[in-house]
Amino acid sequence: MTDQDNEIDRQAGVLPPSAETFAEPSRAGGFSTLMRSPGVKFIIIGVLTVLLLIPTLLVWALVEERAERANEVSARISAGWGGPQIVNGPYLAVPMSVNRSQNNNGTITTMRVTEWALLMPEEMKVNTKLDTEARKLSIYSLPVYNAKMKFSGRFGTDLRQSLAQVEGVPDLDRAFLVMNIADISGIRSNADIKIDGGAALPFQPGMKSIKGLKSGYSEYDSTQAYAQSDTGINRPIDRAIIEKGFTFEMDLSLNGSAKFSLAPAGQTTMFTASANWPDPGFEGLFLPETKTITKQGFEAAWTIPYLARGVDKVIASNVLPLGGNLMSVNLVEPVKFYQIVSRTLKYSVGFISLMFFAVFIIELKGGRMVHWVQYVLTGLALIIFYIMLLALSEHLGFIIAYGIAATATMLLIASYVGTVTGSRRSGVSLAVVLGLSYAVMYLILREDEYALLAGALISFVTIAATMYFTRNIDWSGSREAK
Incomplete structure (x- = not known):
């Protein structure tokens, strides 16, 4: 039988098709159908989202590296100007002669040792004016200040009675005023x-x-050598002055950077601070009673009464008290963009997932397949957004950088997806989704207190929208989607 006769019989259905003519179309058609299955595509998108965590972590490492570099430059600026300052005092330090027993291999010996009593002013007033500026080195800057401080106060006439509360015999001839300054x-x-x-x-x-x-460090760490500082100043005081009590006044000009703190060293402490810095952050155990903040600067006032401090007016110690109970003014930079860029990366997985779901729904509704490679390119464009944001923030500031990076990424992805799907309407729809997503992300970054709530609501809306638009989808691909 000739080949021509065989072909005639096959066409007539007498003979089955050859293996060659059957197998090839079956394999090709089966794989193509599998890849077009919405369920398989959904799984591929999930896998791609997880894989894109790798470049995201690399970007995170880059942000941390740049932040560390900024901290190094800030340290160099502080070294030449002055670091964050903490001022604690003045206190009256009085040596106390005390008998102490010591056991040496069963033999008890008594030794005369010198310990210390620290007395606090009955009242202390501190007025501080911070003259601030932003010092730059390369592309980095650090807020610095010169603090002009005026102290006034008094030590009461009952100093000897107060010393009676402490064990030992006071040596008023060797007493002195002492003040701790973090960076002399x-x-x-x-x-x-x-x-x-x-x-x-x-x-x-x-x-x-x-x-x-x-x-x-806190008061609980004060007995540890690593927590103690010996940087400060002292002034001997005559015995006759101590016995009758005295008032004092002093001026101090002090350079520092980023933060200024004062301990409530007086039994009653009144502290006022003002500066030409429009973005103060008030921290520490005691917050100001009154404050006024304008674009030109701020003014704030504290009053710390004796009972609020929780410390007696005289203590037996050689470590100044209240070093962990501070009134602090933090010169906040308007945008600490390294922390904010790092915060945006925390939402990167959800953000990439949201964009992939949007493209996936556009693909299902449009009926034109988007290849997984095109999903990868879209995801990489979303990751490049963070690199652009970091690089531009160092030169233009966070707000302008965010606007430029978000707009560029939105236009790039929207035009690309619109071309891939052959639908300008799809591109416009994705641009709207991207624009709203970047706007919501910006609001989350600005209001960190509501970030978790906003993130939860966005996640719920995203999954609800995905469920709604895919409710009639045949995930197995066995029938045509409605």
Whole structure:
């Protein structure tokens, strides 16, 4: 039988088609049908979303690297000007002679040792004016200030009675005033004190045997050597002045950066602060009673009564108290964009998923297949947004950078998807979705307190919209979608 006869019989249905003519179309058609299945495409999109976490983490590492670089530059600026300042004092430090017993291999010996009593002013007033500016090095800046401080107060006439509360015999001949200053390299004037309105008496560098508390540590850490600071100033005081009580006045000019803090060293402390900085952040254990903030600067006032401090007017210690109970003014930069860019990356998975779902729904409704490679390119464009935001923020500021990066990304993805699907309407629809998404993200970043609530609501709306638009989809691809 000839090949021609065989072909005639096949066409007539007598012979089955050959393996060659059957197998190839079956394989090709089966794979194509599988890839067009909405269920399979949905799974592929989920896998791509997870895989895009890898470049997202690389961008996150880049943000952290740039933030660390900014901190290094800020440290260099602080080293030449002055770091965040904490001022605690003045206190009256009085050495106390105390008998202490010691057990040496069963033998008890008594030794005369010197311990310390710290007395606080009955009343202290501090008026501080911060002259601020933003110092730049390369593309980085740091808010710095010169604090002109005026202290006034009084130590009462009952100092000897107060010392009776502490064990030991006071040695008033060796008593001195002491003040802890976090960074003494920032002192820009002679620290002179006037006792009872008399002549100005200069302070000496150092705190002798007295310690302060380093920034970031609490009173619970004060016994640890690593938490203690010995940077400060001292001034000997005559015994006769101490016994009758005295008033004091002093001026201090102090350079610092980013943050200024004062401890309520007086039994009653009144503190006022003003600055030409429009973005203050008030922190610490005590917040201001009154404050006025304008575009030109701010003014704030604190009053800390004796009972609110929770510390007696005299304590037995060589570590100044209240170092962890501060009144603080933080010179907030208008936008700390490294932290905000890092915060945007926390929402990247949800944001990419939202965009992929939008493209997926457009694909299902339009009937034109979007290849998985095109999904990858769309996802990479969304990730490039964060790199653009970081790079532009360092030069233009966060708000302008966010607007430029969001607009460029929106136009790029919308035009690309519109071309891929062959529908200008689809591109416009995706542009609207992207624009609203970037706008909502910006609001979340601005209102961090409501970020979790907003994120939960957006997630719910997203999944609800996906369920609604895909409610009639045949996920297996066995029938045509309605």
